[in-house]
Amino acid sequence: MRRILTLAALLATTSVPAFAGDILIHGGPIHTGVAAAPTAQAVLIRDDRIAFVGDLAAAKAKAAKDARDIDLKGAAAFPGFVDAHAHLTGIGLRELTLNLDQTTSVESLVAAVKAYADAHPEGPIYGRGWIETHWPEKRFPNRADLDRAAPRRIVVLERADGHAVVASTAALAAAGVTKDTVAPAGGQILKGPAGEPDGMLIDHAQGLVAGVIPPPSDALKRQALEKAGALYASRGWTGLDNMSVDKADVVILQGLAREKKFSLRVDNYMDPASADVVLPIGPSQDGTGLIRVRGIKLYMDGALGSRGAALLEPYSDAEGLGLQLTPRDKGLDLMKRAKAVGAQVAMHAIGDRGNRMTLDWFEEALAGDTTARWRIEHSQIVTDTDVPRFAKLGVIASMQPSHAIGDLYFAPARLGKARLHEGYRWKDFLDSGAVIAAGSDAPVEVGDPRIEFYAAVYRHSLDGFANADWSLNEAVSRDQALRMLTWAPAYAAFAEQDRGTLEAGKKADVTVFSKDLMTVAPPEILKADAVLTIVDGKVVFEK
Template structure:
């Protein structure tokens, strides 16, 4: 009996040992899902396991549940799961500031702008500056730029600074001009101070001229900035964003971000670009690439020209609706060349804002002058909005990544042809052509210029219509992309554009466990429902950072 008893004990112990070695412990199992891994073959799975913030395995629900035991288990209820969305061009700090400003998006007239400002002042009577953003004269019956006259009438003692929707033009009042000691026009390289027929300032400042006034706006205190960023971060999590590219910050702003991330005060993954200030660039070149778990600083953001909506984009020929201007460069060709020549000797990436066809050719040609291995450098052109037919091939020739924002096409399509003309507009918002040249597209939103919801960009990219389904048949549909291409553009290709495709952008073994669960499948849902699909859960490194109640 004793021998039998001992044998049973050994047998039970062996079974226990087998169970322990077979069922490996992990932190989280997600099963009963339709998992779009966005791997190289776009495979689908049912379940995956996560440990230490990393995907460790994926397979069928039965395979994963039999193989692992977990501290937490999520039954996805058959819902679709995707890698965390990655916005390849955004302005996080601007979004945080925007939440404290007067929202002028969608205003239908200058009178409506004034009414919103009056209400804001009544609610904030002690404000010395009123900052607003988002107005767009293209939406008004009178599509000419507004002037400061009404602002002076209603706000004679309060400084006003109102950014246009593209952040490349501002309207200010006389009080703000007085504080900036601006009473007459002066030459502004890469910018314009608009005047009326008598030579008086109208209050419109374009591109580099904006900084003459904006430098006098009081800076937010550090703790207030962090609160704004956390609020903005919550908004991004609620739409499935787990990674973003911060497209250009000053040295001071970058230092704030580094401090916040070092204190674990922010969770969203951030690929922050150094704004094209020579002093800041030289400092970071000396210090080298900065990389932590959730913050990376390894790209330099340069500005070639302005925006199409404010006629600051630099074109070969004058604007079709204004023969007196063809836009302008924000930095001279020599200045751009000098900076790029310095950066080529470093491991830093270059990302240059270029909207107009002339600006795009200039940047492509300067890039090509210095690049010997473009694939390795992964230099980017941000927007690549209007490209001459003969220049598309340079994206392939020099291996330049097109970083584009699909909602720009559906926001600008109402007036883009009037700016560019019927022939030139064919080379605008040409996402399919750019994709065919490079083989990848980095997709972003440019928020807060556009809304931060990545599904608005997904919808615009594949349907080329606005939220109301206009125009019937889509805007220049020859440049629509497929749903798979759009999903890759906002996950793995966005990660690639930031040298991070081995760490994130897809659901694969060894990668950061960033994923989202949506209430409907964006790969199969009807076109007219795409913008309304909700994020149910957002997870970063295995931690749920948003859960829809």
């Protein structure tokens, strides 16, 4: 008799039992991601591979007698969702430190810091996740705010996008930052009316206070990575592209995977400081097959919100053209070394100037090679003339749909009406023939596949707001959104022959949601629960 597991049982299950043998999935919509056969009645998994996709009767005939039978009871199955841009250690640390992603004003930030300081009376305070664009005060926080919250304490709070911090007076003093301190190249020290630093440090200037907060220990990183893996599995992700990775984190991930304490697929793009991991040896794989090193992650510019994105024309609401974070000679040297060993390059570029320079550098370094699958991370603001260059050069647009539905509250002010159409051009990229690998950039964003899918197909805020500035014509179809979050990340990792769709012979990576994302009304997408996550034929999460 087959083992029956209904959706009701799924919802009641909190632990994941080991099961060796066939798994038969049926009883709800199954979306394969294959254009010629987009839906199926059943999927049969054998070991780590998909053995059959198609008719239920045929699947039952092929299944072993003791196969585990999962009746979805109307829940919907999809190819495994993959976050094509995330920061795994940061995701875990966000859950273990002062999380500020729910702050709604300067005063709520002050209250959060005060509460944390009262609960932790000793030592420096580090937090992350604040973003001021919706705050009623219409300004960045400053050191005076932090001094009110935690007098005489070292406090450093990172903006959600990771491109700015605000530091307390004690933190600035400990770092030796004064009115005479010169900002490093690619950074800014914001100052008050008297010329004194106001606590806001942009992009490379963040490094000035890096030493005043003790770095996380390997033990804390291990805890953070294990927690992040469990959290991501519970949201329905089967894998992610991990950005700006330290080599120590790769070692920890490999150890966790071997110990069966981490079950997701991770393709790592290393921080330049750890580039020695990549450049002499090229892409590598650990013994589990889950943790891979793909290439390096570089930064061309900063973020739009903190006005560090490199623009061709000045910001509409401030002076300046933004920041270039990587010098040309250094960037091209790293790119050419990466190409020589087959390592991928992933370059962060937000502004239209940042994207153009990246395309120019890629074109020079690749020297006509359109098969390298190098990536531009974010690809947020791109001119009309540069959009076709992505497909022409074989460059992947690694984009985060949730960025648009957050940024479009303030992007009109930063860019002005005339160039606002350059932003978040999902449909334009797809129409040009480019590949979009979609992700979340968590912990900058929540890191939820439902939000990314919703944003891609609906292009409204989470509470349903949009206006003429939001370019609703750039929303994509549901088939396109599914491809952006499943097949495209596989393609970006040179793995589309092995995963990204539900087809016989491919790796058995499956995501199941309680609602059918392909048919429900857009607001209902956000109410769909992840109820089952399968990686390599193993159930890694059940709700």
